[in-house]
Amino acid sequence: MAAPGRALRYVAVRPGLAIGLSIVAILAMGAILAPLLAPFPGDAGNDTNLLATLQPPGGVHPLGTDLAGRDVWSRILFGVRISVGVSVVIIVAALAVGVPVGLFAGAAGGALDALLMRIVDIFLAFPSLLLALAIAATLGPSMEHAAIAIVVSWWPWYARLMRGEAAAIRGRAYVEAARLLGIAPWRVTLRHILPNAIGPVIVQSSLDLGGVILTFAALSFLGLGAQDPTPEWGLMVEQGRTLTSTQPWVALFPGAAIMVAALAFTLLGEGLRERLDPKGVARP
């Protein structure tokens, strides 16, 4: 598609996008290289070191240790795989459900459209965090259940967004032209409507990734998501919650990691919006 030079220039004039991309790249590197970069890889698992509990940052523990004597820095590094990695999987799963539903509702119109959108409305009637909480609580506390809960509460947003875009594109001249060329309806939908309608959905999903990271951390914080010893950031904040006045590093650093990751994906989404969803950009 775009020449690499053009893509570089596009990023260069958008500092927010450049920062977002850099942080995402660093997070990806951290997730991949965690076993090499972490000074105490075992601390992300079942290891404990009761002789070195609640060590302040410095020395062999750059970000200190927690109540079980585990190296906070090592756990944050491995936590990228959980907190960001699982969030990416959640978004992809929500897209995998929401995009086809919205696409076919919008492209078909009529009764199918009405039926699918009423189902979507039922889901959207509940605040998504509340719905995720209720589902996670019903399924029982585990990381997988928390992820399923978020997917269930999130996909209707993509269905509705996709439906609106597809319905708008359906009336375009090139869709009519495609049908007049004898192209079958399903092919018109996939080849001529989908590629022209997906842009805003991609932007939205990138913006949402920050929100999903926060929601996933929140569920773990509330005890409904990841369970000890999983190095999930929200869970780590919860474990340091009572120590904030005496040993703040236990909660502070995982909390900062959540914030930085959420911010990075928001910056990334905003930066992509201009390219993929020009009408959503506020002009100065």
Add this chain to the structure above:
Amino acid sequence: MNPDAPLLSIRDLVIEIRGRRLVDVAELSVDRGQIVGLVGESGAGKSLLLSSILGLLPADATVRGSIIFDGVELRGVSERLLREVRGRRIAVVLQAARAALTPTLRAGTWIERALVLHRVPAAERRSRIAHALDAVRLDPALLRRYPHQLSGGEAQRVAIALAVALHAELLLADEATSALDVTVQAEVAELFRELRLTEGTSILIVSHDLALVAGLADRIDIIADGSIVERGGPSVLSKPQHRVTREMVAANPTLERVQGVAP
């Protein structure tokens, strides 16, 4: 098939939407190699008539009557058979030239895909496209462009080139020149004339532009309120009989008047 029979023959065609009779055409035909103009004001039912030929009417429309193309009744034919006819045998060129090309596809990809769809053998595609580009006088380099990088006239040539490459026998031009500026309009009109000569393409031009149609068509049908109200050679415009025709002729500014208004 009888070569003297009309290529397209419409009889007693009635189209109703929610109880309103929008089209009621007793007889309309296009002979092989003929250019027929269908002229009417907006809302006269021209576009609905075109959509009905290809079986692409809105879901709430009811149709009666007969549409015979090359000796075969198209009404009531299966959707699959209609798709074989669409594009390959009957091509449509729309008013919105650039907007009629899918924005995410290069012009060349768009043509190539349509040829693949209609099962033109790979070996033949290149020569057919080259011939079509030559016929519409389009620079092959433009095929690498996306629609937004084409001018309206270029986009219209791409659409016509596809019709040529698919060896379409009938071209339905739905206000195909209305959105173009005057010099480009004349070029596209010239192109239609050439296509009829070199490719033997029959053309049904639907337009509200009397001057354009008068210069092109062998026969003109005037449509008003869904029915053909007047019919004849280009001379119908010099001796209009029906009220609507007279009004349209009167409303059509002569060249002198246009020049008088423009600064």
